[in-house]
Amino acid sequence: MADGPRVAVQPAPFDVAAELAALTAGRHDIGAIGSFVGTVRDSVGGRRLAAMTLEHYPAMTERALAGIVAEATQRWPLLGVTVIHRVGRLQPGEGIVLVLAASAHRAAALAATGFLIDWLKTRAPFWKQEHFDDGTSAWVAARSEDEAAAAAWGEAPPPPA
Amino acid sequence: MADGPRVAVQPAPFDVAAELAALTAGRHDIGAIGSFVGTVRDSVGGRRLAAMTLEHYPAMTERALAGIVAEATQRWPLLGVTVIHRVGRLQPGEGIVLVLAASAHRAAALAATGFLIDWLKTRAPFWKQEHFDDGTSAWVAARSEDEAAAAAWGEAPPPPA
Amino acid sequence: MAELRILYFAWLRERVGRSEETLELPAEVRTVAALRRHLIARGDGYPALAEPTVRVAVNQAMADAATALAPGDEVAFFPPVTGG
Amino acid sequence: MAELRILYFAWLRERVGRSEETLELPAEVRTVAALRRHLIARGDGYPALAEPTVRVAVNQAMADAATALAPGDEVAFFPPVTGG
Numbered sequence: 001m002a003d004g005p006r007v008a009v010q011p012a013p014f015d016v017a018a019e020l021a022a023l024t025a026g027r028h029d030i031g032a033i034g035s036f037v038g039t040v041r042d043s044v045g046g047r048r049l050a051a052m053t054l055e056h057y058p059a060m061t062e063r064a065l066a067g068i069v070a071e072a073t074q075r076w077p078l079l080g081v082t083v084i085h086r087v088g089r090l091q092p093g094e095g096i097v098l099v100l101a102a103s104a105h106r107a108a109a110l111a112a113t114g115f116l117i118d119w120l121k122t123r124a125p126f127w128k129q130e131h132f133d134d135g136t137s138a139w140v141a142a143r144s145e146d147e148a149a150a151a152a153w154g155e156a157p158p159p160p161a
Numbered sequence: 162m163a164d165g166p167r168v169a170v171q172p173a174p175f176d177v178a179a180e181l182a183a184l185t186a187g188r189h190d191i192g193a194i195g196s197f198v199g200t201v202r203d204s205v206g207g208r209r210l211a212a213m214t215l216e217h218y219p220a221m222t223e224r225a226l227a228g229i230v231a232e233a234t235q236r237w238p239l240l241g242v243t244v245i246h247r248v249g250r251l252q253p254g255e256g257i258v259l260v261l262a263a264s265a266h267r268a269a270a271l272a273a274t275g276f277l278i279d280w281l282k283t284r285a286p287f288w289k290q291e292h293f294d295d296g297t298s299a300w301v302a303a304r305s306e307d308e309a310a311a312a313a314w315g316e317a318p319p320p321p322a
Numbered sequence: 323m324a325e326l327r328i329l330y331f332a333w334l335r336e337r338v339g340r341s342e343e344t345l346e347l348p349a350e351v352r353t354v355a356a357l358r359r360h361l362i363a364r365g366d367g368y369p370a371l372a373e374p375t376v377r378v379a380v381n382q383a384m385a386d387a388a389t390a391l392a393p394g395d396e397v398a399f400f401p402p403v404t405g406g
Numbered sequence: 407m408a409e410l411r412i413l414y415f416a417w418l419r420e421r422v423g424r425s426e427e428t429l430e431l432p433a434e435v436r437t438v439a440a441l442r443r444h445l446i447a448r449g450d451g452y453p454a455l456a457e458p459t460v461r462v463a464v465n466q467a468m469a470d471a472a473t474a475l476a477p478g479d480e481v482a483f484f485p486p487v488t489g490g
Contacts, residue, residue: 017178017418028203042189142486287405288325303402
């Protein structure tokens with residue numbers, strides 16, 4: 001990738017159009033851009049959600065994301081990658097995470113997009129806490145489907161303790 | 162889907178940010194949005210590309226796209242779909258096609274995004290002609306990988322004559 | 323309409339030399355396969371229709387060699403699609 | 407530094423009752439597994455560290471029970487991640 005990947009962890013909202021423009025600015029070798037946006041829903045398991053808090057491990061987060069991006073760049077011929085993850089308190093409808101992957105052809109762009117979000121979900125140190133309308137809060141439990149989705153890409157790193 | 166899918170065939174550029182905003186406006190049940198953007202590259206097989214022309218079969222195009230979107234909507238629990246395909250003469254760097262698929266969860270959003278672009282590539286009546294810097298032009302040949310990608314989703318319609 | 327409307331796209335349009343035409347449906351042409359034979363027999367650019375990759379749609383829906391034709395139908399011949 | 411820096415996140419932070427602390431590395435604590443046992447033995451909220459789902463990172467890299475510890479290391483305990 002000419003300019004290297006863009007990885008950011010921030011409380012501020014991300015601007016998808018600006019990120020797309022930055023990823024493709026002056027680049028005419030890109031033929032395909034896959035993207036994923038994760039957003040805060042307003043209900044979970046039938047309960048109304050008032051807000052969500054994203055906690056993270058600052059010293060490790062960008063390093064973990066950079067490692068995931070490096071792995072994707074090794075697996076596919078990517079021409080650009082952007083990963084932005086928000087932290088702090090978010091309202092329903094707000095964006096949580098943005099992944100962009102650009103390549104000459106769509107197969108690599110779409111596969112890398114799926115890989116990046118699947119690995120991010122199981123390997124980057126973020127934790128979600130849901131705040132409900134009734135004043136209670138709960139930490140989101142990890143889903144076995146997420147582990148399965150990440151493992152399906154193969155070559156997992158050593159299992160954690 | 163509350164407002165039904167948005168399908169458009171147009172010479173004008175599309176605005177990804179505006180399309181994303183329209184897809185998610187007032188919706189807090191969406192948790193994941195997959196997207197794909199196809200763009201014109203500036204070189205093909207080592208030859209410099211000056212422009213590309215997209216021809217289509219107007220009476221059939223939107224109908225074919227609507228059918229592909231309907232199939233996606235049957236296969237996944239989608240909360241919104243946008244498919245915009247440009248026609249006419251396009252310059253390197255310009256967008257050709259935009260696919261957006263929204264759902265509560267990422268697996269459906271990402272799978273539907275891949276399905277929509279794979280089926281569109283093999284079932285919607287568009288043809289690309291490449292115009293090279295040396296003044297020559299050539300119709301793009303269909304790729305067997307595209308047929309294989311579309312067929313991998315299963316349940317293909319009856320084969321054409 | 324007692325006529326067929328026939329459309330050609332992309333390189334098939336260029337080879338046939340026209341984008342559309344109308345045809346008084348001959349009595350013996352009752353299927354896509356028969357229409358294709360009828361057109362190829364004209365010579366000039368029409369033998370391009372014999373290319374095995376050529377697709378056909380009848381009334382804007384994908385069709386095959388056995389698809390029946392009736393007066394008023396719109397028949398389109400084209401190469402494999404390459405959009406997206 | 408002769409000390410370990412220890413961090414806790416998400417519900418483990420709430421259960422332990424702190425987000426970080428420093429610890430003079432005891433002579434017998436040479437691995438992640440030993441540190442975990444040492445902390446659990448304190449009682450109060452620390453037995454939460456015995457939950458089998460708890461993950462650990464040493465110096466910001468995922469680690470496991472056998473990972474060796476040295477003075478100056480940063481050790482983080484946390485639940486399975488749920489971002490994205």
